[in-house]
Amino acid sequence: MSIIVGLLGYSIAALVYLLFSLLLLTTKQSGFQRQALSLVVFFTLLWASSGVAQMWIALPLGYLFGIETLRNALWFLLLYATIAPRFELSNFIRGPWRKKGLLLGMMFIACIQITTTLAGLQLNQFWLVTQLSQTVIGLWLIEQLYRRIDVSARPTIKPMCLGLGGMFAFDFALYANALITSGISFDFWSLRGFVAILAAPLVLLSARRIKRWSTKIYVSRDVIYHSTLLLVAGGYLLVMALVGYYIRYAGGDWGSMAQNGFFALSALILVSLFLSERLRKRLKVQITKHFFANKYEYREEWMKxxxxxxxxxxxxxxxxxxxxxxxxxxxxxxxxxxxxxxxxxxxxxxxxxxxxxxxxxxxxxxxxxxxxxxxxxxxxxxxxxxxxxxxxxxxxxxxxxxxxxxxxxxxxxxxxxxxxxxxxxxxxxxxxxxxxxxxxxxxxxxxxxxxxxxxxxLAESQQFDTFNRMSAYLVHDLKNVLAQLQLMSKNAVKHKHNPEFIDDAFETVDSAANRLAKVVAHLSKKQRVDTVVAPFELKAALEQVVQSRSISKPVPQLEFTLNEAFELVGDQERFVNVVSHLVQNAQDATLEDGTICIRAGKQANECLIEIQDNGEGMSVEFIDTRLFKPFDTTKGNAGMGVGAYDAKRFVEDLGGHIQVTSNVGEGSLFKLYLPIHKI
The missing domain is CATH 3.30.450.40 (GAF domain)
Structure with a gap:
């Protein structure tokens, strides 16, 4: 029975420390304490594996003693590094021999234990003394660590002290009893694996708490929850197996059938229990309540x-x-x-x-x-x-x-x-x-x-904004139609009996009708639609601007220095509207006895159209921040604030650009640079 218990204990210990070692390998933090912890956990894994081999194939005790000595030496080094303030391995190696003599001595003893065992020498009584001495040193170091550490930091180190203290105390009792009785108690020996298992979670808990160790191991609620489900399921099936075996043992000839039926019933009960949402929720509540300081995994909750x-x-x-x-x-x-x-x-x-x-x-x-x-x-x-x-x-x-x-x-x-x-x-x-x-x-x-x-x-506001923009452009177009009709009405007083005026009037009405048709199209399509781009004579278009803006003072003057047949490619009607609006702005900013001049010429490979006045002028700040900003007007309810913006966009759509120079009280000069497509 002791052999089974011993094999089970050492095997589980090897599995636990293997998992512990893998967890440590997944951490990215550096530092000597963390490396020492990784080494001592690995050697504890070797020690547990050697214990399995000793119980299973009678591995000589000398090998196990040698590995145990190396393991203890690393535990001592880790304890000393935890006690010593600002411990550094380089200073420890270069330090006095009295500090590193114990570690080197234990390494030497481990080598002797392994080599003498290889040579077939039996020095078990002497090795018992060395192992007992190690347990005493281990208990002394643990006491020094707990006594010297700051009181506020004791809760962080207490779990490891309890775990290692229990392990060294058990070994002390084992080796002391062995020296007294001149033999190792097999019952004692078989329980060492379970003692090492109990020490593992306590060391792990301290490893998480001690910041200088820089070892942060995370165990989620889901891992514990599913592990608990597996543990409960395993325990349940083990109990059912024992009961089933008893039924079969006591049932005689019909026991096999009864056992199979019992297994089927127990499996059905197990599945029904673990498919129960109520049971699963209660299990989660109990795990959260008893195993975690916080109820929630906040990272997972926030991701959900x-x-x-x-x-x-x-x-x-x-x-x-x-x-x-x-x-x-x-x-x-x-x-x-x-x-x-x-x-x-x-x-x-x-x-x-x-x-x-x-x-x-x-x-x-x-x-x-x-x-x-x-x-x-x-x-x-x-x-x-x-x-x-x-x-x-x-x-x-x-x-x-x-x-x-x-x-x-x-x-x-x-x-x-x-x-x-x-x-x-x-x-x-x-x-x-x-x-x-x-x-x-x-x-x-x-x-x-x-x-x-x-x-x-915002979406509703954007809809209204779209409607307002469309309305502003339409009003802008309607103002140009109105200007044409007002000019015709003004001239009708003097020229209504002139046949040429009547013909011109019909052309004006036809042009106004076409523009109003576009307005209706804009309204039906809820957007502004441009006409087809085509070549047009620049001089005729500018004369149309002068004629339409002659209804207001000062009347604009045209200076055309290009060929009479000079053409531009674009939307003539929109071009006339854009220039007319710039001229209208100049008229609004200039006194009636002032001057407004429209000049058309050529500069390099571009057509240059200038609109100059000697009116109020504008500041540099106004030009930079407000002049070309849509729906920003200085005319109050009389303006829509789209004229200058529309002019800039029209010129840029043609591939040109606008320059504006102005001084307050001296007037303004607009320069429209347009690409030449045909002369």
Whole structure:
């Protein structure tokens, strides 16, 4: 029996320290203490493996003693490095011999133990003395470490001291008894593996706590949860196997059938239990409650939260309600926001939108929760209403049985809302950590929902902005049509009996009709549509500008220095509109006795059109920041603020550019550089 216990103990110890060693290899931190810990865990793995070999194939004890000595030497070095302030290996190696003599001596002893065993020498009694001495040194170092370390740091080192102290104390009892009785007790020897197993988690716990070791090993709740399920399943099947064996042993001829039936029944029970959602939730609650300081794996919770927010095709309010209900798994939930001074239910879970109890919560608790930023615990309020900084009706509280929590949502931008939750089923009880999680999620959801509402408002504003832009361009076009008709009406007083004027009038009306047709097309298509680009005579177009703007003073003058047949390629009508608007701006900024001149010439490979006035002028800051900004006008209700912007965009669409020079009180000069496509 002792052999089975010993094999089992050493085998499990080897597996545990193998896992411990692999965990240490996955860490990226450096430092001597961390390297020493990795080495000592590896040698403990070798020691446990040697114990298996000794129990299984009678490996000579000398080999096991040699590996154990090396393991103890590394434990001593790790303990000393933990005791010594600012320990560095280089200083330790160059230091006095008295500090490193013990380590070198133990390494020498380990070599002697292994070589003498290889030579077939039996020095077991002497080796017992050396091993007993090592346990005494180990206990002394542990005592020194615990006594010298700062009191505030003792909780971090205490688990390792207990683990190593128990291991060295057990070995002390083993070797002391062996010296007294002149033989190693096999019962003692077979239990050493289990003692080493108990020491492993205690050392691991200290390894996580001691910052200088720089060894951070993470064990998630899911690992413990699934490990617990496997352990319970294994234990259950082991018990069922023993019971089944007993049934078969006691059942005689019919025992095999009874055993098989029992196994099938027990497997069915096991599967049904572990498929039970209720059992799984309770198991998670117990693991969280008893094995972890924090209830939640916040990294995983936040990743789940972010994944819910990324869902498509669902109302953002439903997404928000699902996100906050996910970690708590409440049976009932609701979300309402403040719109026009009243609460509007936007999303629900397992309740109607007009649920009476939800309405009670919104009427009597929601406003107070938002105002005081207080997570209202309704069950707590039923027992004592003085726990909250506001007044609430006890009679109304007694009518609320479906919901337990009212969680406020608000932002500095004015968004307000609440979330209603029933009693959580995913946790055993609600404490400060659950409230903090509720508060953190609700704040993020408030920002999320406020952003959603802001995007809706922005989209609506953009629609109105698009409509306003279209309207501004259309009004701009209509003003040009109006200018043509006003000019014709003004000249009709003097020339209405002139046949040439009548012909010109009909052409003007036809042109106005064409422009109005475009306006109607723009309105029907809800966008501004340009005509087909074609060559046109520049002089004729500029004369048309002068003629249309002659209705206002000062009347513009044209200076044309190019060939009479000089042509540009573009939309003639839009070109006339653009130049007309620039001239109109010059007229608005110039006194009636001032001057406005339109010049057309050639500079290098470009056509240069200049519009100069001696009016009010503009500052450099105005030109840089406001002149070409759309819908920014200095004319009040008389202007739309699109003329200069439209001119700049038109010239740039043709591949040219505009230059503006101006001084306040001296006038302005607009230069339009246009590419020449045909002369």
């Amino acid at each position: 939260f972010a994944a819910v927010l990324e869902e498509d095709g669902v109302s953002p309010y439903s997404i928000a309600l699902k996100a906050i209900n996910q970690p708590f798994d409440c049976q009932y939930a609701g979300l309402a926001i403040v719109e026009n001074g009243r609460y509007v239910v936007k999303a629900t879970y397992n309740i109607r939108d007009d649920d009476s109890q939800a309405q009670l919560c919104l009427e009597h608790l929601a406003g107070q929760a938002i105002e005081h930023q207080w997570i209202v615990d309704i069950e707590e309020l039923k027992e004592d209403t003085s726990v909250v900084p506001f007044q609430v009706s006890s009679n109304k509280l007694q009518q609320i049985t479906k919901f337990c929590y009212v969680i406020p949502m608000s932002t500095s931008a004015g968004f307000k809302g609440v979330i209603l939750l029933s009693s959580p089923s995913a946790i055993h009880s609600v404490n400060w950590e659950d409230r903090d999680l509720m508060r953190a999620i609700s704040r993020q959801l408030a920002v999320f929902l406020n952003l959603h509402r802001s995007n809706l408002a």
